[in-house]
Amino acid sequence: MSNLKLKIAYDGTSYVGWQRQATGSSVQGCVEAVLGEIEGSSVIAVGAGRTDAGVHALGQVANVRLRRRMAVGSVIRAVNSRLPKDIRVVDAEIVQDSFHARFDATAKVYRYRLIHGEVMNPFARRYGWWQRAEFDTERMNEAGQLLVGEHDFASFQAAGSSTDTTVRRLFSLSVTRAQAGQLWSEDDELGDMTIIEVRGSGFLRHMVRVIVGSLVQVGVGRWDNTDIERALVACDRALAGPTAPPQGLFLMRVDYE
């Protein structure tokens, strides 16, 4: 029996999210089906975290226990040759039996892409949130620092969520401006972007997207620091900003000890 740690990238556009659900095709379901074929019996892929419908990942982590002995490179090739093209295992390693992708995670890094431009970039529409308005990136970054640290993030989660505790630790948050990449470099109209990156111990449902929606209010000048502070203290979803759409969000990395 070997415990395999997988690093998985996926375009979440066509999926109900990481987690298996009755309502549609999930990334976890696809990965388990393919590994089950190779193993010859059903397997469970434990993911580091759920991602919502339409959310992407460059570095989701999952672990699976396999009886069959295979070289890691062979597993990667066998799995990728069977997976749909929008999901890929990008790395794999054999880890200690005790390793658990969810319980052992010490931090997760998410990135959100806001694409600027007078006209929506048709190539970025699946991978960012289009914004016609200009942002004050510095003010967003400053306001975002108020969320760093250990806080009760009850205002910053999907309405109606129930969890044991809504206290989470945000290690860092940065708001930066970037070019939208090589493909678009000749065409200024197709825009540049604002990237919001957060690293935290764990995240409530929709937490990153509500943080993004709130910082956008600051970016366009509708809110200032006091609105962010008020929302945080209130522990009331109604006081935070709108939930940013899923297609701009990427799970970049999961950290372990």
Next chain:
Amino acid sequence: MSNLKLKIAYDGTSYVGWQRQATGSSVQGCVEAVLGEIEGSSVIAVGAGRTDAGVHALGQVANVRLRRRMAVGSVIRAVNSRLPKDIRVVDAEIVQDSFHARFDATAKVYRYRLIHGEVMNPFARRYGWWQRAEFDTERMNEAGQLLVGEHDFASFQAAGSSTDTTVRRLFSLSVTRAQAGQLWSEDDELGDMTIIEVRGSGFLRHMVRVIVGSLVQVGVGRWDNTDIERALVACDRALAGPTAPPQGLFLMRVDYE
């Protein structure tokens, strides 16, 4: 009556190409349908060039004659609010009555993206040709220079094409290495890319894709300069390389006097 010059970007994944066809949805068909709604009668959008099924554009140019007088900004907004999300008019201007998007074009610039990596990048799969092999970019660039100038490109077109003449002028060709953009910068496994850019007076059907397929043969060391020269001189499709798939190709720009 005003003659409107439109600059159009589109993700070609879901289309049979620029040109109206009985077999499926075309970009031209979508643009004409939307402009026809605004105009109140059918219109014709003359495109600078056809793009094949699955080929993208950042700077396709078309002209349309409209009876209705509207400010250019209003046309852009009205059209974009009705177009599918994978097509966008990124710019528009009123031009002389005599302007014709196809006949007046003096050059077109195409770019082809080859994405490198041990594992296919799920975000690049619709916008590049995945390559596991490493390329010798310098040798590709050197071989590509043999195609620059006025030549009979009969070897470098889709088999069975019929045109008056297969002589075309290639103004420039460059093969360069680039990073795959901001989104992927943290994950080396998700790769960098080779970009082949060509500028020419006009292109035969599949010409850019056959050039790319041929230069890839050079890049992996299977061919050298003499193979490219032989293919060019032969005027025989069988001597050129395979046709590269459409999803890596972008019409970047159309030049006018």
